[in-house]
Amino acid sequence: MSTKPVLHTILSPKLLDIYDVSNSIVVVIDVFRATSTIATALFNGAARVIPVDTVDKCIQIGKNTGGITAGERDGKVIAGLEHGNSPAEYPREFVEGKTLVLTTTNGTKLLHMALQNGASEVITGSFPNLSAVCEHLIESKKNVILGCSAWKDKFNLEDTLFAGAVISRIKEHFTIHCDSSLMAENMYELHKDDLISFIRNTTHWHRLAQYGLEKDLEYCVTPDRANILPFYKNGDLVIKES
């Protein structure tokens, strides 16, 4: 009998409730751009990232903590917040030692759903920290849910491709019997050598490219440029020490 832990992929927050996450590590994936920004800010020395689900909370917690308020709705900076959701906004010279309070359309929402549903651990994943995620999942030997944040609950390709990249690297260590995972891995294998050109066909690319964010998006599909592991603990995302 196999004693490997089980891995599932969830293609939209709307599908999270179908799965039992209570004994699982949930990997929140929001490639464009929340989880790429989280990894980057922490890699560049941010003390912590506080993910919040509303703009009001973002402003309030920013006041209480003296943190930088940041976020987006529909891909744009929100009135009342200081910064946006671009990894390029958080270089070391700006973010080191600081608290970032972040609210985004999709990623923050899924993270809070996973917590409410009783996930035993929540981490965030994106291409900039692909290797750190994979190593942690292999070492933990726990069940895994790869949670795609999607776009307003609609399936998206960029999060699915990241799930596929993870599966492609760690599948020998898990029992995977889930059509979503099989599809995600297929799609990643099909496009891993043309990721940047393929991503230009996706709906989210078109949505963001009109704001002039092409450079951001290329960064967001490049592996291991901010290779740390963001880990949720008492309301904060901080780097998990191995």
Added chain:
Amino acid sequence: MSTKPVLHTILSPKLLDIYDVSNSIVVVIDVFRATSTIATALFNGAARVIPVDTVDKCIQIGKNTGGITAGERDGKVIAGLEHGNSPAEYPREFVEGKTLVLTTTNGTKLLHMALQNGASEVITGSFPNLSAVCEHLIESKKNVILGCSAWKDKFNLEDTLFAGAVISRIKEHFTIHCDSSLMAENMYELHKDDLISFIRNTTHWHRLAQYGLEKDLEYCVTPDRANILPFYKNGDLVIKES
């Protein structure tokens, strides 16, 4: 400006509410096996198929109409019904001229959701009637929702592959700007030449194969063996005359 109608793919009934179906043809897809059975029964001369969402309704309507009661839950025949959900159970010599009252786990449920959400037309699609579906969608020049019935709301590959087969044939006639459709077409193109062997990797295949239904499943991924168009009208699925 393009005047092509718009096509979307929905990967689970749970995602239907995100889309506006009110001016659209909804294609209900349940490859294993409801929509394959519906096409086959009508192709073999059934007067109509009445899709119902509960076993009680199935038995009641069977009594009222003198119809054959049929259905499955979790892939098995239900106590109290006369027949199952296998296309092989409905040859011409058995089904011709008769009414089939059918309840299934996933397909019937999505069909009723589409009706409740105000779809302007509901048809059913499966590989046995692939060409009939494609020809109708091209001729209609209306917006299209390809609705995958999934498995208890979980994404499945067989319905997605059928959506991809449709998209691959008709895409020049539609505006398609939807990651689900792009993925479905990619997956179909990747596996169209090894469909029967690839399908053996899917979770649903494993679920059904244990009941000895391998022959059924091969039939269900073979195009145009029952090439008519089931069309929902006043509670019945009947053949749409072109």
